[in-house]
Amino acid sequence: MSKRFLPKTMFLAAVARPRYDLHRKCCWNGKLGLWPLSQEYIAQRSSCNRPKGTVCTRNIEVVNRAVYKDFLI
Template identity: 35%
Template sequence: MKMNQVCYYKSINFIGKVMFLVVLALPRFDELGNEIFSEKFGVFPFVTQEAAKRSSVNRPAGIMETKRMTGVKRETIKSYMVEKLIPAIKEKWPVEDIDCPILIQQDNARTHIDVNDVEFHQAAQKMVLIYI
C-alpha cells in the first residue's frame, strides 16, 4: 500500500487490519558517541494485489486493488523472511560487521518458522545468520 494512498470506509466498524513484518537493528556508536549505524531494514505489509472483479463508481473492473491477507500462515511468514528479510539485511548491513553473526528474534506466535527450518537455513547460509 502506498503511503499517500487514502482508503475510505463506509463504516468505522469495518476497518480492515493489516499485519506487518518490521525489521530493525540496534544503533551502533563510535568511541565519540556519534551514531554510525541505526537502520530500519524494512516494513513489509502482508497484502496482495488482486484485480477488481466488478466495476463500481470508484473504479472499473480489472484494476489492481491492494487487499489485506487474511489468515497469515507459517508458509507466508517463511516466504517473507526468505524473499524479503534476508535480502534487506544483506543490502543494508554494515560492511565492517559482515562476518559477525546476526540474530533474528521472533516472539512465540504459532505462525513463526521453526528454529530448524531447512529452507530458511539454506537461504541464511550465504550470510552469517543465527535464528533464535
C-alpha cells in the first residue's frame, strides 16, 4: 500500500422498494444491507503497527461470479 496508489473497496448492496405495512402500521425504508467485498486474515509477522496474530482486513482484488456467489449464499 502506498500514498500514490490508494486501494479501492467494492461494496455489495441489497435494496428493495420501500413499502408500508398495513398490519403493523409502519413504513419500511427498503434497505437490506451493505457488505464490503473484503476478506480477513491473520498477520503472520509482527510490525511496528501491530503484533503477530492480529486479524487484518484485505480487499478482494478480483470480483467474479464465484466471489459474488459466496457473498450471496
